[in-house]
Amino acid sequence: xxxxxxxxxxxxxxxxxxxxxxxHTEQMLAYGANVVGGVTPGKGGQEVLGVPVFNTVREAxxxxxxxxxxxxxxxxxxRNSVEEAIDAGIPTVMTIAEHVxxxxxxxxxxxxxxKGVRLFxxxxxxxxxxxxxxxxxxxxxxxxxxxxxxxxRSATNGYETIFLMSNAGIxxxxxxxVGGDMIPGSMFVDLLPDFEADPDTKAIVLIGEIxxxxxxxxxxYIKKHVTKPVVALIAGKNAPKGRSMGHAGAIVSADxxxxxxxKEAALRAAGCYIAESSAHVVEILKEIL
Numbered sequence: 001x002x003x004x005x006x007x008x009x010x011x012x013x014x015x016x017x018x019x020x021x022x023x024h025t026e027q028m029l030a031y032g033a034n035v036v037g038g039v040t041p042g043k044g045g046q047e048v049l050g051v052p053v054f055n056t057v058r059e060a061x062x063x064x065x066x067x068x069x070x071x072x073x074x075x076x077x078x079r080n081s082v083e084e085a086i087d088a089g090i091p092t093v094m095t096i097a098e099h100v101x102x103x104x105x106x107x108x109x110x111x112x113x114x115k116g117v118r119l120f121x122x123x124x125x126x127x128x129x130x131x132x133x134x135x136x137x138x139x140x141x142x143x144x145x146x147x148x149x150x151x152x153r154s155a156t157n158g159y160e161t162i163f164l165m166s167n168a169g170i171x172x173x174x175x176x177x178v179g180g181d182m183i184p185g186s187m188f189v190d191l192l193p194d195f196e197a198d199p200d201t202k203a204i205v206l207i208g209e210i211x212x213x214x215x216x217x218x219x220x221y222i223k224k225h226v227t228k229p230v231v232a233l234i235a236g237k238n239a240p241k242g243r244s245m246g247h248a249g250a251i252v253s254a255d256x257x258x259x260x261x262x263k264e265a266a267l268r269a270a271g272c273y274i275a276e277s278s279a280h281v282v283e284i285l286k287e288i289l
Contacts, residue, residue: 002129002174003149003194003201004092004118005068009133012037012060012090014071014081016048020096021072024137025049028070031140033133036064057088068092070126070135078122079104086117094135095121098181105183112185119185125155125177136177146171148285149195151188152207153178153214157235161207161278168282170289173201180209188218196226203229203289205281206272210236211258219266229288232267233275234260 005011011028015021016038026049029035037052037060044055054060057069069090071081075097085093086108093112100122112119120127126136131145142159144166152158155177162175176191178184188206195201204226208215215234222230237260264274273288275281 001198001200002132003191003198004174004176005127005129005133005135007032007034007132009068009135010034010036010064010066011133011135012039012057012064012066012069013051014039014057014069014085015073016040016051016053017043017046018072020137022048024072025051027137027140028134031134033135036066057084057090061088061090066090068094068135070094070096072096075100075122079108082108082119083111086111086115090117092118093120093185094124094126095119095179095185096124096126096136097121098123100181102182105181105185109183109185120176121179121181121185123181124179124184125158127174127176129174130172138175138177142166143175144171147173147200147202148205148289149173149198149201149203150175150205150207151178151191152176153180153184153209154207154235155180157207157209157233157278161205161233161281164278164282165285168286170282170285173198178214182212184214187214189214189221192218192221192226196228201228203231203285205285206230206232206267208232208234208263210234210260210263213258215263216266219270219272222267222272223270230267230270230272231275231281231284231288232264232272233278233281234263234267236260
């Protein structure tokens with residue numbers, strides 16, 4: 001099985017007529033994703049790669065019965081795009097843009113929670129269920145169907161780990177880009193129940209980084225509710241305090257809050273395996289699977 005997306009997912013692409021939207025729609029179609037429609041205001045009635053384009057998400061939903069959307073629009077347009085998708089009734093919304101204004105994301109986060117919508121990103125590579133479907137821009141050739149669920153704040157660290165896993169014969173059930181901005185639509189703690197309930201996920205890999213409290217919240221949940229082995233890798237051990245490192249959310253406070261050490265301590269206390277590198281993640285998985 002997989003979580004969030006599978007071969008039955010009916011996907012629309014907001015921003016399909018743009019350069020990034022068109023290119024990654026082509027890649028998703030090549031992987032076998034069921035892309036049933038696209039949305040670009042003012043370009044309804046056109047087609048992109050054989051996919052019908054609609055002026056609004058509501059029109060696309062009515063015509064295609066879509067149940068997920070991936071949004072390829074610039075950060076400044078992300079709020080309106082997410083709001084439109086939620087108001088139309090799309091239950092799963094994935095956002096790709098980086099550096100979305102914090103107040104825009106706060107609003108989207110609140111709206112998604114109130115409406116019961118699963119929101120992923122921003123600054124996310126998307127979601128892939130290897131061998132079934134993908135929504136986003138991840139390089140799908142490195143993924144392999146299997147029984148390890150993976151969620152990551154960092155696309156680069158996620159890709160490296162997945163590449164090494166696949167080369168070692170360890171496949172993935174679902175891989176999720178949680179996103180590296182300050183306010184993600186879904187955090188690790190939101191995804192752990194899904195991986196725990198999935199009978200085909202035998203282990204979970206959590207790739208975090210400095211900044212915020214996502215990993216600590218996950219540790220609390222893991223300690224109380226997760227029975228499957230969890231392997232955690234935290235990036236940013238040598239980052240200086242008070243300086244944002246790459247991602248907007250990757251920053252250690254002056255008092256040390258959000259450091260790699262504090263996150264590792266919380267996860268270790270919850271019974272997680274702590275990895276020092278992507279290669280170490282693979283070594284641990286070989287031992288426990």
